[in-house]
Amino acid sequence: MAALQINDIKKRYQSLQALGGVSLAIEEGEFFGLLGPNGAGKTTLISIIAGLNRADSGNVTIHGHDVVTDYRAARTKLGVVPQELVFDPFFTVRETLRMQSGYFGLKNNDKWIDEVMGNLDLTNKADTNMRALSGGMKRRVLVAQALVHKPPVIVLDEPTAGVDVELRQTLWKFIGRLNREGHTIVLTTHYLEEAQALCNRIAMLKSGKVVALDSTEGLIKRISGSQLLLRLKSGALPDSLKPLVIYPDELVAGLKYTLRVTDYNDVEPILAALRTAGAVIDDLQLQQADLEDVFIQIMGEEK
Ligand SMILES: Nc1ncnc2c1ncn2[C@@H]1O[C@H](COP(=O)(O)OP(=O)(O)OP(=O)(O)O)[C@@H](O)[C@H]1O
Numbered sequence: 001m002a003a004l005q006i007n008d009i010k011k012r013y014q015s016l017q018a019l020g021g022v023s024l025a026i027e028e029g030e031f032f033g034l035l036g037p038n039g040a041g042k043t044t045l046i047s048i049i050a051g052l053n054r055a056d057s058g059n060v061t062i063h064g065h066d067v068v069t070d071y072r073a074a075r076t077k078l079g080v081v082p083q084e085l086v087f088d089p090f091f092t093v094r095e096t097l098r099m100q101s102g103y104f105g106l107k108n109n110d111k112w113i114d115e116v117m118g119n120l121d122l123t124n125k126a127d128t129n130m131r132a133l134s135g136g137m138k139r140r141v142l143v144a145q146a147l148v149h150k151p152p153v154i155v156l157d158e159p160t161a162g163v164d165v166e167l168r169q170t171l172w173k174f175i176g177r178l179n180r181e182g183h184t185i186v187l188t189t190h191y192l193e194e195a196q197a198l199c200n201r202i203a204m205l206k207s208g209k210v211v212a213l214d215s216t217e218g219l220i221k222r223i224s225g226s227q228l229l230l231r232l233k234s235g236a237l238p239d240s241l242k243p244l245v246i247y248p249d250e251l252v253a254g255l256k257y258t259l260r261v262t263d264y265n266d267v268e269p270i271l272a273a274l275r276t277a278g279a280v281i282d283d284l285q286l287q288q289a290d291l292e293d294v295f296i297q298i299m300g301e302e303k
Helices: 042-049 071-076 093-103 110-119 135-147 165-180 192-198 216-221 239-244 264-277 291-300
Strands: 004-013 016-026 031-035 057-062 078-081 153-157 184-188 201-206 209-215 226-234 245-248 255-261 280-288
Touching: 004 042, 016 042, 016 057, 016 201, 016 209, 031 042, 031 192, 042 057, 042 078, 042 153, 042 184, 057 071, 071 078, 078 135, 093 110, 093 135, 110 135, 110 165, 135 153, 135 165, 153 165, 165 184, 165 192, 184 192, 192 216, 192 291, 201 216, 201 291, 209 216, 209 291, 216 291, 226 264, 239 245, 239 255, 239 264, 245 291, 255 264, 264 280
Parallel strands: 031 184, 031 201, 078 153, 153 184
Antiparallel strands: 004 016, 004 057, 201 209, 226 255, 226 280, 245 255
């Protein structure tokens, strides 16, 4: 049985098809990445998983419990860290976490609350009112709130958007530990290097459809070889090199190109072609393809 089973979910907002039939099976213990550009439908899918939004068709089960017909059981299996910070400003951090525990029927949960606060560096803010916390601290409480009932499936919707390095490290250390202990993690993020480092499998969403689904390694292997990052001081890229261009970036910093190469041996003919064309090189770097390159390529493909 999958930890999270998503079957042919469709959702329309008036004329906009936000989700056009999404199916995914996420197994227990996975660290799964859900990636996509703004508006791809990630948050809509997460709110359907959390039972906060209704799909037009299709269904979702969490550890076998349907999120609509068996909502309460499904909800106890799930912890969601939402994108938006919404709190009651009059309660302290500890009170907020106790109330959330109460919502799940957990009365004596202080031991775990203390452990969660400790792991998220919140202990010295335990008695501070929510309104007095910085944005980063509030985000820590959001994470803590999602974890009060030790849910086996944890969904994080852009948990590190706009947060500092320290919180990211604290958060990933704790979430990594929970994952090693068997919790299933589903993460959406715009930080692709973060997804590459953390996720064992990734789905890419585009305009409400899954356009790629593979292990992180498998996705990166799709772009074979390396890339040559090239910036020209003057001149232009000769026509003979244009088929190698993965993406041009002329608007960003002058004449900047990323070319596909297999290895170092491909570099010399490129240099020769540029010399013949009278182009002057400003900067040249050879690098391995990464998840960001795959993302850009997949999102650029017509579907
Ligand atoms: N309540 C709503 N009413 C109408 N349209 C909506 C509503 N919620 C979302 N949308 C639209 O549905 C599409 C998917 O939005 P969604 O927030 O799920 O995308 P996302 O992938 O989470 O984007 P982001 O990366 O910006 O968070 C967008 O075009 C959005 O404008």
